Amino acid sequence: MADKTKVGTMWLGGCSGCHLSIADFHESLLDVLELADFEFSPVLMDTKYDEVPELDVLIVEGGIRNEENRELIEMLREKAGLVIAYGTCAAYGGIPGLGNLHTVDELTQEAYIDSPSTYNEEGIIPSEDVPALESRVRPLDQVIDVDLMIPGCPPKSDVVAQAILTLLKGETIELPTTNLCEVCTREKPPAGLAMDFIKRQFEVGKPEDDLCLIAQGLVCMGPATVSLCGAQCPSIAIPCRGCYGPTAKVNDAGAKMISAIASDYGVSEDKTVDPEQVADQLDDIVGTFYTYTLPAALVPAKMQKGGE
Amino acid sequence: MSDDIKIVMFCCNWCSYGGADTAGTARMQYPPNIRVIRVMCSGRIDPQFVLKAFRDGADGVFVAGCHMGDCHYDAGNYKLDRRMRLVYKLVEDMGIGKERVYHDWISASEGEKFKNAVTMMVNRIKELGPCPLKGQLDAEA
Numbered sequence: 001m002a003d004k005t006k007v008g009t010m011w012l013g014g015c016s017g018c019h020l021s022i023a024d025f026h027e028s029l030l031d032v033l034e035l036a037d038f039e040f041s042p043v044l045m046d047t048k049y050d051e052v053p054e055l056d057v058l059i060v061e062g063g064i065r066n067e068e069n070r071e072l073i074e075m076l077r078e079k080a081g082l083v084i085a086y087g088t089c090a091a092y093g094g095i096p097g098l099g100n101l102h103t104v105d106e107l108t109q110e111a112y113i114d115s116p117s118t119y120n121e122e123g124i125i126p127s128e129d130v131p132a133l134e135s136r137v138r139p140l141d142q143v144i145d146v147d148l149m150i151p152g153c154p155p156k157s158d159v160v161a162q163a164i165l166t167l168l169k170g171e172t173i174e175l176p177t178t179n180l181c182e183v184c185t186r187e188k189p190p191a192g193l194a195m196d197f198i199k200r201q202f203e204v205g206k207p208e209d210d211l212c213l214i215a216q217g218l219v220c221m222g223p224a225t226v227s228l229c230g231a232q233c234p235s236i237a238i239p240c241r242g243c244y245g246p247t248a249k250v251n252d253a254g255a256k257m258i259s260a261i262a263s264d265y266g267v268s269e270d271k272t273v274d275p276e277q278v279a280d281q282l283d284d285i286v287g288t289f290y291t292y293t294l295p296a297a298l299v300p301a302k303m304q305k306g307g308e
Numbered sequence: 309m310s311d312d313i314k315i316v317m318f319c320c321n322w323c324s325y326g327g328a329d330t331a332g333t334a335r336m337q338y339p340p341n342i343r344v345i346r347v348m349c350s351g352r353i354d355p356q357f358v359l360k361a362f363r364d365g366a367d368g369v370f371v372a373g374c375h376m377g378d379c380h381y382d383a384g385n386y387k388l389d390r391r392m393r394l395v396y397k398l399v400e401d402m403g404i405g406k407e408r409v410y411h412d413w414i415s416a417s418e419g420e421k422f423k424n425a426v427t428m429m430v431n432r433i434k435e436l437g438p439c440p441l442k443g444q445l446d447a448e449a
Contacts, residue, residue, distance in 0.1 A: 251360065255355035255398075256354065258398065261394075262391035279390075279394050285394060285397045285398045285401055299359050299441065301402075303403035303404055303444060304403060
């Protein structure tokens, strides 16, 4: 029998949720283990960073948040043949990326001193044994060369299992190029996606079955999100938050979605609707449209006055 | 320094670009800090274009389209109008400042208005100084 492929997994600035998605392979795990051995995985086994074996495939979860993340990924890049940016944090920065709206000082102040659950009378901000934060969160491909991106928060287990099996068999992986609306089963209104108001879910209550959520006033990120997940959230009446990121044709998912929502808003009475209305009803533009993709956006971090 | 500022301007083919032409043929004088990009309709302008301009080093972005009701494609400028209101909020949240973005309506006959609007925008950006975005990202990379 030919040698098995050596697979490693690594976690950086993530939450380990993506590793759970690997643990959820169920029966597919047997197929994967036929072809591959997990040789390095700090989540699953005891590992030493100075004894990392040569790897064929490295699956990386999480973005680059601190100096340790950067050092480890640069070391691992040398050891690995293929690097997969696995999950939205690795591919686009993910939710930790919203930290890019604040300076490092603001973040440490909040985490170590100001947060209500913290008891730190002397106001000590640890600097030893804790890796220093970098100026902003970065997706993997801004730090090292990445061979494949599998987004998702977390990526669906069967999607990952399929992708890894395809890769192990030496075949080409093709990610979908269509948006979520293509696969969403909800009915699109015949006259286009006109919305007359923007509401949050708790204000709407239970949305109507079978009708597009945008037409019901919810900001569903489906139009700017890749169709890799199969529209799971809209199918149970939860608007898409864009956790899989955009399709490959889009540079900036948030801006694309802003474009879509602003165009759809009151589109049936284009000429009479107050243009300020749509902006008035959305308070947190960055948090709404860039929940998962801020570090990969065209403007990846808040500019500080005077450019620091 | 402030003479080096660059403003990217998007003009729609049917009105604002014509307005620029009118200003040109009438030999009106306006500052040279503006770079005009022609698009078929202001409704074509995606917020990505605005952000991309800043990312690549623009200090300001000016979007111009037909007057309300004059859109060659009926209602493209109405959609742009709504979109820009969100873009103002976005660039403000991202620390770029909403003063660096501006949109206005200029018809093909309004060479004078084109000149005045461009002059106003250039003066406004000169006062604000260069946009720190590109420098900050380049320094970090």
